Amino acid sequence: xxxxxxxxxxxxxxxLVFGGTLDSANRSALNxxxxxxxxxxxxxxxxxxxxxxxxxxxxxxTFTQAVTVSSLVETAAGDVTTFHGTLVADGSGGLQxxxxxxxxxxxxxxxxxxxxxxxxxxxxxxxxxxxxxxxAAAGFTQTGGxxxxxxxxxxxxxxxxxxxxxxxxxxxxxTITTDGKITMAGLQGATTALIMSSGTGAMVVGLPxxxxxxxxxxxxxxxxxxxSATMYGTVKGRGSxxxxxxxxxxxxxxxxxxxxxxxxxxxxVSQVAATVVARVPVPSTPGVNSLFSGTVTSAGIxxxxxxxxxxxxxxxxxxxxxxxxxxxxxxxxxTEEGAANQTTTR
Numbered sequence: 001x002x003x004x005x006x007x008x009x010x011x012x013x014x015x016l017v018f019g020g021t022l023d024s025a026n027r028s029a030l031n032x033x034x035x036x037x038x039x040x041x042x043x044x045x046x047x048x049x050x051x052x053x054x055x056x057x058x059x060x061x062t063f064t065q066a067v068t069v070s071s072l073v074e075t076a077a078g079d080v081t082t083f084h085g086t087l088v089a090d091g092s093g094g095l096q097x098x099x100x101x102x103x104x105x106x107x108x109x110x111x112x113x114x115x116x117x118x119x120x121x122x123x124x125x126x127x128x129x130x131x132x133x134x135x136a137a138a139g140f141t142q143t144g145g146x147x148x149x150x151x152x153x154x155x156x157x158x159x160x161x162x163x164x165x166x167x168x169x170x171x172x173x174x175t176i177t178t179d180g181k182i183t184m185a186g187l188q189g190a191t192t193a194l195i196m197s198s199g200t201g202a203m204v205v206g207l208p209x210x211x212x213x214x215x216x217x218x219x220x221x222x223x224x225x226x227x228s229a230t231m232y233g234t235v236k237g238r239g240s241x242x243x244x245x246x247x248x249x250x251x252x253x254x255x256x257x258x259x260x261x262x263x264x265x266x267x268x269v270s271q272v273a274a275t276v277v278a279r280v281p282v283p284s285t286p287g288v289n290s291l292f293s294g295t296v297t298s299a300g301i302x303x304x305x306x307x308x309x310x311x312x313x314x315x316x317x318x319x320x321x322x323x324x325x326x327x328x329x330x331x332x333x334x335t336e337e338g339a340a341n342q343t344t345t346r
Contacts, residue, residue: 003028003050011035015059023048027070034058043085045069052093061099063087066106071113074099076120089113094136101145105129110136114159119145130170139180142167156180160201163187166213169194182226186214187233194218198226206232208260216258222248228255229263241266 003024008031009016016034021042024030029051032038037059044050045068053069055061058078066085071093074081080101087108089095094113101124102117108128115136119126124145132151134140139159142148148165156178169189176182179199187194187205196203203226206215215233223229233239235246235258244261252264 002048003030007031009033015039018042021046022050024050027051030054032056037061037079040064043067049090052091057081071095072097080125083108094138100124102126104132104151107133107135109134110138112137114139114141116140117142119143119165121145125149126165130172140178150174150176158199161198169218184216186210187216187218188213189218192218193220193222195222195224196226197224200225200227202227203229203231205230208232220248221246223251223256224249226251226256229257231258233258 001018001020001022003022004026006029010032011034013035015036016032016038018040019042022030022040022044023046025048027049031054033056035058038055038057038061040062041064043065044053044063046066050069052071052073053067054073054075056075056077060079061074061077061081063083063085066088067083068086068088068090070091071089072087072095073093074097077099080103081097081099082103082105084105086106087095087104089110090112092113094110095108095115095117097116098118098120100121101119104127106129108115113136115134116139117126119142121144125147126142126145127147127149128134128151130152133153133155134151135155136159137157139161140154140156141160141162141164143164145165148163148167150163150167150169152170152172152174154161154176158179160180161176161178161182161184163184166186166188167184169187169192171189171191173193173195174189175195177195177197177199179201181201182196182198182203182205184205185207203223210232216231217234219236221235229251233243235243238246240259241261243258244263245266247258247263249256249263253262256263
């Protein structure tokens with residue numbers, strides 16, 4: 001179907017179904033309204049891009065192949081809008097979509113404008129296929145819904161990136177770059193190596209008193225440029241102040257913060273060990289003073305000091321132990337083993 005001049009097609013109480021292509025030789029505008037579903041099987045703008053394409057449906061909206069327009073405006077949808085092919089808007093109007101959930105299976109590009117997605121359903125889902133890319137000249141914003149699955153690559157030339165719903169990153173490597181402010185309610189990717197840059201803009205990710213989802217949680221984070229950063233969450237499994245040392249970035253100290261801690265190395269103690277120093281032990285063989293004073297301390301590591309004389313035997317006594325120690329002792333002799341005829345008397 002060739003569109004020449006501004007055209008409008010409306011289905012009252014039913015659906016609009018196009019089995020072939022939609023093209024325009026002069027960038028004509030097309031307005032499609034259906035009380036039920038909208039389905040376009042062929043490519044849109046494949047040989048002649050349309051001007052402004054405006055759609056509104058009471059049910060689903062499905063584009064089976066690529067869509068190329070100056071700009072795309074969706075004002076309402078009663079169900080999910082799905083783009084199976086690439087989606088390109090090369091005019092300043094960009095992509096302005098409001099609906100009940102979105103699915104993008106290929107690359108999405110607004111080469112001269114912005115991308116704005118608004119999910120009017122509280123429990124709606126916006127899903128980009130993992131290998132898909134998002135490219136915009138002037139910004140990328142998302143609002144509404146409950147689930148937001150972002151692609152591996154998001155690139156904005158100059159402008160903000162704003163996610164009003166907690167975003168989930170794909171597994172593997174993901175890149176989010178712009179020259180403008182990045183604001184995200186939360187960014188979840190425990191198995192994702194994230195590369196992020198905001199150029200001359202600030203980074204604000206997570207909420208200081210938010211839920212576990214309203215944080216940043218990534219396997220690794222590399223940041224080359226950012227005017228400032230305020231983040232809350234976990235990097236490389238490290239939370240609290242330790243997350244600051246896990247960020248791979250030449251940026252250090254204020255004004256780049258995560259969990260209220262400046263980025264960079266933190267002073268930490270890798271291991272704490274307890275050491276118990278024993279008290280001065282009693283010698284295993286007591287000195288002479290102990291023998292003749294009759295006083296042997298129980299402190300130390302030897303439970304029975306005098307037992308040293310028993311095994312191995314080094315001295316034998318005559319008259320018993322009570323006769324050789326103490327102030328009133330009257331020992332007769334101390335005999336050295338192996339020298340019976342040598343005696344020592346007191």
